[in-house]
Amino acid sequence: MTISESEQAVTEAANRLITAEENRTPCAPVRDLLGTDDLEAAYRVQQLLVQRRLAAGAQVTGRKIGLTSPAVQQQLGVDQPDFGVLFGVMDFSGRDIPTGRLLQPKVEAEIAFVLATDLDGPDLDRDRVRDAVAYAAPALEIVDSRVAGWDITLTDTVADNASSGLYVLGEARVTLDAFEPRDATMRMHVNDVLASAGEGAACLGDPLNALLWLARTAHAFGAPLRAGQVVLSGALGPMAVVAAGDRVLAEISGLGGVSAVFTDKDCV
Numbered sequence: 001m002t003i004s005e006s007e008q009a010v011t012e013a014a015n016r017l018i019t020a021e022e023n024r025t026p027c028a029p030v031r032d033l034l035g036t037d038d039l040e041a042a043y044r045v046q047q048l049l050v051q052r053r054l055a056a057g058a059q060v061t062g063r064k065i066g067l068t069s070p071a072v073q074q075q076l077g078v079d080q081p082d083f084g085v086l087f088g089v090m091d092f093s094g095r096d097i098p099t100g101r102l103l104q105p106k107v108e109a110e111i112a113f114v115l116a117t118d119l120d121g122p123d124l125d126r127d128r129v130r131d132a133v134a135y136a137a138p139a140l141e142i143v144d145s146r147v148a149g150w151d152i153t154l155t156d157t158v159a160d161n162a163s164s165g166l167y168v169l170g171e172a173r174v175t176l177d178a179f180e181p182r183d184a185t186m187r188m189h190v191n192d193v194l195a196s197a198g199e200g201a202a203c204l205g206d207p208l209n210a211l212l213w214l215a216r217t218a219h220a221f222g223a224p225l226r227a228g229q230v231v232l233s234g235a236l237g238p239m240a241v242v243a244a245g246d247r248v249l250a251e252i253s254g255l256g257g258v259s260a261v262f263t264d265k266d267c268v
Contacts, residue, residue, distance in 0.1 A: 006041060009033040009034060009041065010033075010034070010041055010044045010045050010048065011048070012033050013030035013033045013034055013041075013045045013159055014045045014048040014049055014052075014159075016028070016030055016033075017030065017045070017049060017146045017159065017160055018049065018052065020103070020146040020147075021146055024100075024103060025103075026103050026104060026145070026146060026147060026148035026149070027146055027147060027148060028147070028148065029147050029148075029151055029152060029153070029156045030045065030147070030155070030156055030159050030160075031153050031155050031156050034155045034159065035155065036153045036154070036155055037154075037155065038155060039154065039155065039158060041155070041159075042154070042155040042156075042158035042159040043158055043159075043221070045158075045159035046084065046085075046158060046159055046160075046161050046162075049159075049160075049161055050085050050161070053087055058087040058088065058089055059087060059088045060085055060086065060087060060088075060229070061086045061087060061088050061090070061091060061229060061230055062085075062086040062225075062229035062230035062231050062232070063083050063084065063085060063086060063214060063218065063225065063229065063230075063231050063232070064083065064084045064085075064086055064141060064162055064164055064167070064231070064232040065081055065082075065083050065210045065211075065213070065214050065231065065232065065233055065234045066081060066082045066083065066084065066143075066157065066162040066163065066234065066235075067080065067081045067082050067154075067157070067162075067234070068081050068202075068203045068204045068207075068210045068233070068234025068235065069198065069202045069203060069234060069235045069236065069237065069238075070202065078153070078154045078157070080154065081204065081210065081213060081234065082154065082157060082158045082162045083162055083214055083217060083218070084161040084162025084163070084164040085161060085164070086164065086167065086229075086230060086232070090164065090165070090166045090167055091166075091167060091168075091169070092142075092166045092167070092168050092260070093167075093168050093169045093170075094168075096260075096261045096262070096263045096265065097142060097166060097168070097260050097261065097262045097263065098263060098264075098265060099242075099243060099244045099262050099263065099264055100264060101165075101166070102142065102144045102165055102166070103144055103145065103146060104144060104145050104149075104150060105142050105143070105144050105165055105241075105242050105243075105262075106142070106143050106144075106150075106239040106240060106241050106242065107140055107141070107142050107143070107188070107190070107239065107240050107242050107248050107260070108140070108141045108143060108196075108235035108236075108237075108239050108240075109138070109139070109140060109186045109188040109196060109198075109235065109236055109237065109250035109252065109258070110138075110139045110140070110141055110203075110232050110233055110234060110235055110236060111136055111137075111138070111139065111181050111184060111200065111203070111207045111233050111236070111252065111255065112136065112137045112138070112139035112167075112169055112230055112231065112232050112233065113133045113135075113136055113207075113211055113230070113231045113233060114133070114134045114135055114136075114137065114173075114228070114229070114230055114231075115132050115133060115134060115225060115226070115227050115228060115229050115231065116132060116133065116134035116227060117131075117132045117227050118132075118224060118225065118226050118227050119132050119215040119218075119219075119224060119225040120219055120224035120225070121219065121224075122219070124212065124215045124216050124219065125212070126208060126209075126212055129208060129211050129212045129215055130176055130208055132215075132225075133175075133176050133211075134175070135173040135174055135175050135176075136173075136174050136175075136176065136179055136181065136255060137169045137170055137171075137172055137173060137174070137255065137258075138169070138170035138172055138250060138251075138252045138255040138256055138257060138258040139167060139168065139169050139170065139232055139258055140167065140168040140248060140250060140258050140259075140260050141164075141165070141166075141167050141232050141235070142165040142166040142167065142168070142242070142260070143163045143164065143165050143239060144163060144164070144165030144166075145157070145160060145163045146160050147160060167230075167232060168258060168259075168260050169230070169258065170255065170256060170257060170258030170259075171256070172255045172256045174254065174255055178254075179254045179255065180200075180254070181200045181203075181206060181207040181208055181233070182200040182201050182205065182206035182207065182208070183199075183200060183201075183253075183254070184199060184200040184207075184236070184252050184253050184254050184255065185197075185198075185199045185200075185252070185253045186198050186199065186200075186236040186237055186250060186251070186252045186253075187250070187251050188237065188240065188248065188249070188250040188251075189248070189249050189250075190240050190242060190246055190247070190248050191246055191247055192247075195240035195248075196237040196238045196239070196240050196250075197237050198235070198236035198237025198238075199236060200236060202235075202236055202237065203233055203234045203235070203236055204234065207233035207234065208233075210233045210234045211231055211233055214231060236252070242262050243262060244262050244263055244264035245262065245263070245264075246261075246262045247259070247260075247261050247262075248260045248261075248262070
């Protein structure tokens with residue numbers, strides 16, 4: 001594929017995903033345009049989508065790390081993490097979740113890190129990453145796919161902003177001198193039925209490993225993590241399908257609970 005053909009494929013993939021979002025209709029996978037292993041092209045598609053949101057006035061609030069749990073990797077048939085960009089309009093903390101804004105929602109329970117300092121430069125290590133965290137919070141990520149039937153490979157989900165949807169942060173704010181992320185356990189209920197369980201060690205061995213991976217990757221992409229940003233560190237257990245009327249409660253040891261109600265009302 002020539003450079004011009006590659007750029008045309010990236011543009012076509014971005015337009016396909018944009019149309020799916022605007023029309024509220026899932027689209028075919030974009031791997032027919034990008035292939036299944038060209039992550040550079042997939043992230044270029046993601047960047048086009050990010051630039052479009054920024055041009056429309058959206059504000060970046062952080063990043064999400066995806067595909068960190070072996071259970072989720074198995075569910076989606078992939079073998080490495082990815083990342084996407086979070087925007088302020090995705091933050092539904094303390095509010096009902098409007099399913100009309102979503103196409104094929106699923107929910108994951110995660111640990112969120114909020115940064116006190118920038119994470120930039122070539123010398124990033126675990127100590128620096130840990131010291132950069134202002135606090136951890138329990139979180140729900142409502143993942144969503146613009147690709148019909150969640151029929152995705154790694155390039156499909158990367159291009160689709162890592163299948164980002166919305167997110168919810170719980171009320172707890174716990175510093176890392178009082179909380180060890182890798183030792184956390186998680187139980188998530190949907191309508192009072194246990195839907196997912198896991199532990200911090202399921203997230204790349206330690207959610208701080210995921211944060212370190214993201215910090216290094218974001219630096220390499222020329223868009224380092226900044227103070228005040230939220231980082232969703234990745235699922236601690238399998239995803240669960242949700243729909244209007246569902247109630248979700250996740251409990252993460254050391255952090256407490258985070259909950260969400262899914263509604264068909266048009267919440268803003």
